[in-house]
Amino acid sequence: MTSSTNDIRVHVTGALQAAVLRPAEIEGRTRIVQDLGLDSLAVMNLMMALEDHYDVSIPLDRVAEIVTVDDLVRAVTQLTQNERA
Structure with missing residues (x-):
C-alpha cells in the first residue's frame, strides 16, 4: 500500500483518537502513553x-x-517505504 507521510499521520491520529475514547488534542509531539494514557x-x-x-x-x-x-508516523512511513523497495 502506497501512502504519503501526511496520509499516514491522518490515519495514525484517527486510530489514536479511537483508542483514547475521549476528546484529546493529538499533535506530533504528543506522547502516546504519558499524554494520552x-x-x-x-x-x-x-x-x-x-x-x-x-x-x-x-x-x-x-x-x-x-x-x-x-x-509512530516516522516508523510506519519508513516501514511502508521499505515494503515498496
Whole structure:
C-alpha cells in the first residue's frame, strides 16, 4: 500500500483518537502513553491495527522506541517505504 507521510499521520491520529475514547488534542509531539494514557494493551492493539492496515510488521524493539505521535508516523512511513523497495 502506497501512502504519503501526511496520509499516514491522518490515519495514525484517527486510530489514536479511537483508542483514547475521549476528546484529546493529538499533535506530533504528543506522547502516546504519558499524554494520552494508553496502557500497554491499548498500545499493542494500536500497533497491530496499524500493521494490518499498512501490511507491515513493527518489530518489538522498534515499538519500545516509539514515544510520540511523530515517532509512530516516522516508523510506519519508513516501514511502508521499505515494503515498496
